[in-house]
Amino acid sequence: MAAPSAIPRRGLFIGGGWREPSLGRRLPVVNPATEATIGDIPAATAEDVELAVSAARDAFGRDGGRHWSRAPGAVRAKYLKAIAAKIKDKKSYLALLETLDSGKPLDEAAGDMEDVAACFEYYADLAEALDGKQRAPISLPMENFESYILKEPIGVVGLITPWNYPLLMATWKVAPALAAGCTAVLKPSELASLTCLELGGICAEIGLPPGVLNIITGLGTEAGAPLASHPHVDKIAFTGSTETGKRIMITASQMVKPVSLELGGKSPLIVFDDVDIDKAVEWAMFGCFANAGQVCSATSRLLLHEKIAKRFLDRLVAWAKSIKISDPLEEGCRLGSVVSEGQYQKIMKFISTARCEGATILYGGARPQHLKRGFFIEPTIITNVSTSMQIWREEVFGPVICVKEFRTEREAVELANDTHYGLAGAVISNDLERCERISKAIQSGIVWINCSQPCFVQAPWGGNKRSGFGRELGQWGLDNYLSVKQVTKYCSDEPYGWYRPPSKL
Numbered sequence: 062m063a064a065p066s067a068i069p070r071r072g073l074f075i076g077g078g079w080r081e082p083s084l085g086r087r088l089p090v091v092n093p094a095t096e097a098t099i100g101d102i103p104a105a106t107a108e109d110v111e112l113a114v115s116a117a118r119d120a121f122g123r124d125g126g127r128h129w130s131r132a133p134g135a136v137r138a139k140y141l142k143a144i145a146a147k148i149k150d151k152k153s154y155l156a157l158l159e160t161l162d163s164g165k166p167l168d169e170a171a172g173d174m175e176d177v178a179a180c181f182e183y184y185a186d187l188a189e190a191l192d193g194k195q196r197a198p199i200s201l202p203m204e205n206f207e208s209y210i211l212k213e214p215i216g217v218v219g220l221i222t223p224w225n226y227p228l229l230m231a232t233w234k235v236a237p238a239l240a241a242g243c244t245a246v247l248k249p250s251e252l253a254s255l256t257c258l259e260l261g262g263i264c265a266e267i268g269l270p271p272g273v274l275n276i277i278t279g280l281g282t283e284a285g286a287p288l289a290s291h292p293h294v295d296k297i298a299f300t301g302s303t304e305t306g307k308r309i310m311i312t313a314s315q316m317v318k319p320v321s322l323e324l325g326g327k328s329p330l331i332v333f334d335d336v337d338i339d340k341a342v343e344w345a346m347f348g349c350f351a352n353a354g355q356v357c358s359a360t361s362r363l364l365l366h367e368k369i370a371k372r373f374l375d376r377l378v379a380w381a382k383s384i385k386i387s388d389p390l391e392e393g394c395r396l397g398s399v400v401s402e403g404q405y406q407k408i409m410k411f412i413s414t415a416r417c418e419g420a421t422i423l424y425g426g427a428r429p430q431h432l433k434r435g436f437f438i439e440p441t442i443i444t445n446v447s448t449s450m451q452i453w454r455e456e457v458f459g460p461v462i463c464v465k466e467f468r469t470e471r472e473a474v475e476l477a478n479d480t481h482y483g484l485a486g487a488v489i490s491n492d493l494e495r496c497e498r499i500s501k502a503i504q505s506g507i508v509w510i511n512c513s514q515p516c517f518v519q520a521p522w523g524g525n526k527r528s529g530f531g532r533e534l535g536q537w538g539l540d541n542y543l544s545v546k547q548v549t550k551y552c553s554d555e556p557y558g559w560y561r562p563p564s565k566l
């Protein structure tokens with residue numbers, strides 16, 4: 062598909078229709094692969110947040126919730142399936158917009174759109190299944206009482222999301238929130254909002270009841286912060302950096318508002334000396350160079366057994382040299398640009414600090430010579446790293462892998478856990494018992510054995526330590542948006558008998 066000359070001009074999606082932002086401000090959209098400004102998006106402020114929250118509140122309570130929040134899950138499932146079908150119909154167009162907005166290779170973006178559709182379908186099924194799970198009985202030790210459980214939508218939820226998988230990260234929240242019967246205000250990242258705005262168009266096309274999903278774009282401080290602090294938002298689900306996550310948690314704590322936080326990472330990949338080196342190298346590359354390393358779970362700390370370290374690094378450099386770095390719309394591109402000039406500068410600063418601190422840039426570390434414009438960075442491999450260096454400790458969120466060697470399994474685990482983060486970890490070895498041991502020892506929410514990064518909508522996703530808490534995807538993702546109510550009934554005809562009845566005299 063050819064790139065459109067202009068991207069669609071959208072407003073804020075509030076109450077089922079498009080609105081210009083209250084202050085009339087807009088933010089430019091820059092294609093990071095060309096540095097050209099290709100359009101703009103609305104910049105919402107507190108006034109718009111107010112309207113969006115109010116639309117979501119109305120939708121939650123409309124007609125006593127009969128048409129949404131208290132409707133059978135099967136009713137909501139129909140809408141989710143309709144959204145999935147539209148995403149599939151528009152897959153090529155949405156993928157193109159995602160690529161123009163974020164710089165990711167077009168076929169990666171197309172894969173993301175398939176995952177988006179699959180996620181809506183998956184939560185449509187869970188919405189249907191929810192009906193059968195209502196009134197689940199609780200076994201009690203007293204026969205005069207009966208108790209059962211109701212699972213109810215939490216209410217109006219604020220969903221704040223990042224730019225690295227723009228529509229997919231939004232969908233991980235929107236699909237389960239809607240399946241649960243919540244109504245929502247989505248605030249995607251100002252750096253990549255185009256496909257999330259298109260989701261608004263899709264909701265209008267399929268006739269989603271007005272106000273069930275509202276989409277406001279804009280800056281974090283101007284649109285995200287008022288959403289997080291809004292007293293009529295019952296929960297905030299956030300994916301983004303640990304720093305912003307901390308701020309959101311502080312704000313929410315003032316109202317004892319529940320939050321779930323999917324934050325950053327600095328995940329390890331441990332490779333033992335009994336492996337097929339080329340196979341392991343490919344996983345190491347996929348673990349840190351896919352999506353230009355802008356992946357929360359990127360295995361950006363590579364731990365190599367000393368016996369294979371030299372051979373492994375030779376092959377890693379050879380494979381890295383063969384990656385096609387190009388305009389992300391070009392066929393076969395495997396490394397596009399990073400998302401913005403700011404992100405480009407930040408990554409370059411990490412590389413120069415590593416160099417200043419005494420690390421070796423074994424490969425990469427610069428702009429590819431054949432690309433004069435766009436925010437492109439070569440796949441970068443850094444060795445001679447010590448555990449006190451910034452490059453070992455902090456999340457880069459770019460195509461930069463740092464490497465250390467280990468001698469024993471124990472040392473590998475200690476190095477793997479030497480981080481404040483706890484999102485993911487991976488181990489590659491032919492000794493499956495060892496892999497099982499290590500999967501227990503790694504302090505993270507996700508462990509991959511003999512691979513890195515595969516992600517399935519059925520399996521829980523989320524971190525420990527400073528990578529956040531709560532789990533998305535699977536049944537856990539739905540539970541994020543449900544509140545559990547116990548209903549207990551006294552079912553004897555006899556008086557309870559705790560107090561003596563008053564004298565009849």
Ligand SMILES: NC(=O)c1ccc[n+]([C@@H]2O[C@H](COP(=O)([O-])OP(=O)(O)OC[C@H]3O[C@@H](n4cnc5c(N)ncnc54)[C@H](O)[C@@H]3O)[C@@H](O)[C@H]2O)c1
Binds near residue numbers: 279286289524
């Ligand atoms: N754990 C996961 O599943 C996961 C997935 C994807 C990305 N991430 C993390 O996201 C980060 C990259 O994304 P980013 O740069 O967009 O993160 P970010 O924290 O800068 O922004 C995330 C979102 O928060 C908003 N925001 C910023 N300041 C805010 C404030 N004060 N109040 C409310 N909202 C505010 C932004 O506008 C954006 O929509 C990385 O750290 C990455 O690891 C985590």
Ligand SMILES: C[N+](C)(C)CC=O
Binds near residue numbers: 226229355356357358
């Ligand atoms: C799991 N994934 C890669 C889709 C999103 C994390 O950034």
